[in-house]
Amino acid sequence: MRDLMPDMPSRLEISDLAIERKGRVLLDVPRLSLDGPGPTLILGPNGAGKSLLLRCLHGLIQADRGRVLQDGLDLTADHKARQAMVFQQPVLLRRSVAANLDFVLKRKRLGRAARKARIADLLAEGGLDGKARQSARSLSGGEAQRLAILRALALDPETLFLDEPTSALDPTATQAIEAMILRASARGVRIVMVTHDVGQARRLAADIVMMQGGRVVEHGTARQVLEAPKCQASRQYLAGWLVT
């Protein structure tokens, strides 16, 4: 596993990325480099293009122009295989909890015994031990999202993208998921996560990307962006959230 190699997480870069639809600029990011050691949190109002950016970084959508680089190289199928993504609504297969994990492990061509051991490890990591045989669709919201994260981790990703994974969850469920994310980050997985929750950004982020209207308006360390935002848009966004 990756905890044997506690090196820096892989580096992600964007150069000159743009998406337009019907004459409207949905995404316009001339330059963005994610190479810090801890989790990157992407913040911004609804419709800012956060999900779009995440999908571009993961290669789920092709931008009209520009490049996404991982460790200095254009994203290839091989690179994508070393990324994983967790969606806002967990999409679980209509199978048991264990079968959802096995689905991914089988694709990695692991033997039966190795898969079984790995499933037990993963279930323990997500606090889902004892639920292996339960139907995944019958899990609670928090459990379902934890399983979705475990399934992503089963891929041994270098980069884990998460798109508002806790936006539908209560504080306890959110806390469990944040702990999983921090553990993955400590093992050297690059975390890139979208949230609209400033408190969550405060708890998790090493650096923060602030977006508005398809543009990155600010990127800096969590402390700098939260305490002394340089950009007017970030100040307004943070103020709006801190006041209420």
Add this chain to the structure above:
Amino acid sequence: MQNFASEFSRATQLVLTGDPDLWAIVVLSLQVSVCAVLISAVIGMPVGAALAVARFPGRRALIILMNALMGFPPVVVGLLVYLMLSRSGPLGVLELLYTPTAMIIAQTVLVTPIIAALTRQVVELLAEEYSEQLRSLGVSRLASVPTLLWDARLALVTALLAGFGRAIAEVGAVIIVGGNINHVTRVMTTTIALETSKGNLALALALGAILIGIAVAVNAMVSALTLRAEQEGLRHA
């Protein structure tokens, strides 16, 4: 009225005593329809799934055609299969007309569009839900077909049962290509038609009761499966 009552009690007797002629007819009906449904599944499910995930010109037209075939009149299907299998038809050399095989072919033609169309519907919905997640996990569109079919299994069994229900209750096609020959191609529906017209109401009634029983059982299974699928699908819908 007297007559009807006695026919009714004879019908009950036929069923309860396990009359060999009666059961031979029931068994042949089941054999023919189960075979037809299995063959239809082997053809219809991959076709339906392919139509659900593949993108090619003419796809919409194919789907419309398939949906239209679902409502094809059985008598016309019987006629077309008859023409294919008749002595002067393209498959005449096989000498299949008036055999159980001919009836299986006719029912397969009837049921395959049903299973293909229902499979297409179910798999397309599921593919929509799964598509980004599967792509994220590195599963290509076509490679996702087995996953989708397996995860749609409840709905697909329902489709098979619907196909079976149509096959077993159908009379127009099998009477044309089977010929309703005693001890050879006589199935429940064709026997009911014949025996009723001959005035042998007891056998017709007995078969009718069994046919209704089968229909009710199939519908009960469909309801149970639909309920289960809904319960599983409701969460995180």
